[in-house]
Amino acid sequence: MNLILLGEPGSGKGTQAEMLVKKLGLYYLQGGELAREWAEKDERIKKIVESGELIPEKEMTEFVRKYLEEKVPEGENILFEGFPRFIPQFEDYEKWLNSKGSKIDAVISLDMSEDAAIKRLSSRRVCENCGEVYNLITNPPPAPDRCKCGGRLVQRKDDNPDSIKVRFQYYRNNTKKLIDYLESQGRLIKVDADRPIQIIFDEILEKLGVDND
């Protein structure tokens, strides 16, 4: 089953993605992670990512296509999160899957108010050492500013208030259009994301028609 998980910044996409990947045995690809990986090797991309802006659409599509060809074992079922963000990106990805004899089985959208999402984002902390992600509200660390591995917890550079604002603007101008487009085509599974993690997860599985035992 190939899935795409959409939702605004702070809607809990990463958490739900990890649970789905584990439950369904999917290959997990995270658009933001791929962009950050790329940024480490490219100053220009690094500046874009740290400002909270998005990598130009066509460049990102091309980067992802190469990544899929070179790094993802053929025939893997993929869960994509944070990509595609634009209608043409979605269409390109779907074409790529179709060319491999595969398809997008479902697109899930995590719905949340912008206020709630901003509150969640500003509470996010990442371990400098192992990369573990915490949230001071929904998933607090064992001790303030300390990871379970002992590493120091920091805010991601693009989680500062200015970057958050930019990311929401991008979301409204781009991903929101993709979501509306998929909804108009009857291809969107919408889930209210302002609820406890397990309840959201159970509803996603139910809507996918997956047995949850």
Ligand SMILES: [Zn+2]
């Ligand atoms: Zn750690």
